[in-house]
Amino acid sequence: AQKITQTQPGMFVQEKEAVTLDCTYDTSDPSYGLFWYKQPSSGEMIFLIYQGSYDQQNATEGRYSLNFQKARKSANLVISASQLGDSAMYFCAMRGLISGNTPLVFGKGTRLSVIA
Amino acid sequence: NAGVMQNPRHLVRRRGQEARLRCSPMKGHSHVYWYRQLPEEGLKFMVYLQKENIIDESGMPKERFSAEFPKEGPSILRIQQVVRGDSAAYFCASSPGQGPNYGYTFGSGTRLTVV
Numbered sequence: 054a055q056k057i058t059q060t061q062p063g064m065f066v067q068e069k070e071a072v073t074l075d076c077t078y079d080t081s082d083p084s085y086g087l088f089w090y091k092q093p094s095s096g097e098m099i100f101l102i103y104q105g106s107y108d109q110q111n112a113t114e115g116r117y118s119l120n121f122q123k124a125r126k127s128a129n130l131v132i133s134a135s136q137l138g139d140s141a142m143y144f145c146a147m148r149g150l151i152s153g154n155t156p157l158v159f160g161k162g163t164r165l166s167v168i169a
Numbered sequence: 170n171a172g173v174m175q176n177p178r179h180l181v182r183r184r185g186q187e188a189r190l191r192c193s194p195m196k197g198h199s200h201v202y203w204y205r206q207l208p209e210e211g212l213k214f215m216v217y218l219q220k221e222n223i224i225d226e227s228g229m230p231k232e233r234f235s236a237e238f239p240k241e242g243p244s245i246l247r248i249q250q251v252v253r254g255d256s257a258a259y260f261c262a263s264s265p266g267q268g269p270n271y272g273y274t275f276g277s278g279t280r281l282t283v284v
Contacts, residue, residue, distance in 0.1 A: 086270050098212075098260060098275035105270055144211055148271070156202055156225065157262075157273055159211040 055080045057145050057160035065166050066135045073120070074130040074143050074163045082106075082149030087128040088157065089119065092142040101143075104128060132165075140167045171196070174243075175261050175276035182251045182283050190246040190279045194263030201244045202273060203229075203236060206258040218244060251283045 056079040066072035078087065089101040104112040104119045112119040120129040128147075132139055145160045174193040182188050194201050199219055204212040214228040218238035229236065233251075238244040248255055258280050262273035 088272050097277045100272055156214040156217050161211045
């Protein structure tokens with residue numbers, strides 16, 4: 054079974070600063086994918102970034118990067134140059150590959166507040 | 170190319186009534202997933218379907234809840250005899266395939282309120 058742990062219920066960051074949102078995971082799958090989603094106050098789930106377990110490089114998408122440390126089983130999201138619009142809930146998720154298919158498993162999320 | 174379409178966006182039901190939530194996946198996506206989100210919580214997996222088949226329903230309550238994805242038309246999540254504890258946001262997601270590198274595209278969710 055997969056498990057995602059996000060230990061920061063809430064985080065504050067000053068506008069234009071960088072912030073790291075923590076995510077650790079547990080799985081026995083040899084192959085898995087790690088995802089981050091953003092949920093603004095409007096409620097929709099927005100895909101941000103993906104990291105495959107065998108990817109050599111850390112994933113980057115614009116201002117988002119994923120600090121993937123496989124030995125530590127961590128997949129922290131780094132947001133650079135924070136903007137007011139980044140205020141939202143952020144969810145880390147993973148998906149493994151056991152006997153064909155496993156659903157995406159989510160952590161409890163971190164609420165990020167960007168301060169002007 | 171429309172995304173995942175869920176309707177209604179908001180649904181109010183009295184205790185004991187039935188709730189029907191609809192989800193049309195993205196074009197070309199044959200895998201549909203339903204999740205439930207309680208206030209201030211993460212998303213909890215309920216059921217995974219492909220056309221006309223339930224693949225994994227391990228997260229769905231055994232009673233009152235059912236899901237289908239017919240050959241034609243949207244996927245339906247049905248909750249019979251709703252209770253206050255069913256109040257939550259229900260999200261549908263779709264993906265083009267299975268495997269760890271396939272992420273999901275989510276719909277905007279249906280907010281169910283049971284009064």
